[in-house]
Amino acid sequence: MNAPATLEPSPVPTPAERAAAPRRARILAVTSGKGGVGKTFVSANLAAALARRGQKVLVLDADLGLANLDVVLNLHPKITLHDVFTGKATLDQALLPAPGGFHVLLAGSGLVEYSRLTPEVRDKLLEVIGQVAPRFDVVLLDTGAGISDVVLYTVSLADEVLVVVTPEPTAMTDAYATVKVLAAQQQRRELNVVVNQAPRGGDGRGVAAQLQQVIDRFVVPAVGAKVTLKLLGDVPLDAAVREAVKKRQLVVETMPGTAAAQALSALAGKLVG
Ligand SMILES: Nc1ncnc2c1ncn2[C@@H]1O[C@H](COP(=O)(O)OP(=O)(O)O)[C@@H](O)[C@H]1O
Ligand SMILES: [Mg+2]
Numbered sequence: 301m302n303a304p305a306t307l308e309p310s311p312v313p314t315p316a317e318r319a320a321a322p323r324r325a326r327i328l329a330v331t332s333g334k335g336g337v338g339k340t341f342v343s344a345n346l347a348a349a350l351a352r353r354g355q356k357v358l359v360l361d362a363d364l365g366l367a368n369l370d371v372v373l374n375l376h377p378k379i380t381l382h383d384v385f386t387g388k389a390t391l392d393q394a395l396l397p398a399p400g401g402f403h404v405l406l407a408g409s410g411l412v413e414y415s416r417l418t419p420e421v422r423d424k425l426l427e428v429i430g431q432v433a434p435r436f437d438v439v440l441l442d443t444g445a446g447i448s449d450v451v452l453y454t455v456s457l458a459d460e461v462l463v464v465v466t467p468e469p470t471a472m473t474d475a476y477a478t479v480k481v482l483a484a485q486q487q488r489r490e491l492n493v494v495v496n497q498a499p500r501g502g503d504g505r506g507v508a509a510q511l512q513q514v515i516d517r518f519v520v521p522a523v524g525a526k527v528t529l530k531l532l533g534d535v536p537l538d539a540a541v542r543e544a545v546k547k548r549q550l551v552v553e554t555m556p557g558t559a560a561a562q563a564l565s566a567l568a569g570k571l572v573g
Contacts, residue, residue: 333474
C-alpha cells in the first residue's frame with residue numbers, strides 16, 4: 301500500500317482557518333508633541349467617520365490622568381478604565397457606546413497616580429488592550445501629549461502611530477521631538493501625520509515636508525535608517541469645530557457639510573482604503 305502523500309501546508313490561510321482565527325484590531329496611537337493640537341477631537345471624529353464606513357471602532361482615552369474624551373462626547377460615565385484597573389468593574393461594564401456609532405473606554409481626570417508609568421498601569425493597560433483587540437476592527441488610543449514614559453509606553457502598544465500637529469512652530473518642534481524619540485526608542489520607521497488647524501488648503505504638505513527635512517538631517521543619521529512621515533491629510537482650522545466642541549457634538553455627525561468634517565471623512569477613507 302502506498303504511503304499517504306504528505307500534504308504541503310497551504311501558503312495562505314484557508315477560508316476555514318481565516319474564519320477560525322481570532323480577529324485582531326488595527327491599533328493606532330493618536331499622539332502629539334504639544335498639547336491642545338486636536339488629538340481628542342481627531343480621535344473622536346475619525347472614529348465616527350470610520351464607523352460610518354462599517355468599521356467596528358473603539359477609542360480608548362489613554363490620557364489617563366487628564367482624560368477629556370468624555371467631555372468631547374458629552375458622556376458622564378459612572379464606570380471608567382480606572383475601575384477596571386482596580387478590579388471594581390469588568391471591562392464589559394466600562395465599554396460604552398458613544399454617539400457616532402463607536403465604543404469608548406473612558407478615563408478619569410485629575411488623577412496624579414495615572415500621570416506616571418507604574419508597574420500597575422503598565423500591566424493593566426497591556427491587559428485591557430489584549431482583551432479589546434479581538435473585538436474591534438480599529439482601536440484608537442487617544443494619548444496625552446509629549447514624551448513622558450506613560451505616553452511612550454501607550455504608543456509602544458500600537459501597531460501604527462498618527463502624529464497630530466498644527467502649522468505653529470512650537471507644535472512642529474514638539475512633533476519633531478516626538479518622532480525623534482519614537483524612531484530611536486521604538487524603531488518606528490513610518491509615521492502618519494495629520495496636520496490639524498491648517499489655516500489654508502495645502503498647509504499639510506508644507507508642514508510634513510518641513511518636518512521630513514529636519515528628520516532626514518538629524519534623525520536618519522542618528523538611527524541609521526530611513527524614517528518616513530506619511531501625510532494622512534490636513535484638517536482645516538474651522539470655526540464649526542469650536543462650535544461643535546462647545547456643544548459637545550461630533551462635527552462629522554452634526555455638521556457633515558463643513559470643511560473639517562469632510563477632511564476627517566477623507567482621513568478615514570485613507571486609513572481603511
Ligand atoms: N480643526 C480645528 N479647527 C478649530 N479648532 C480646533 C480644531 N481642532 C481642534 N480645535 C480646538 O482645539 C481644542 C483642543 O483640542 P483637543 O482635541 O482637546 O486637543 P488635544 O487632545 O490634542 O489636547 C478643541 O477643543 C477645539 O476647540
Ligand atoms: Mg486630548
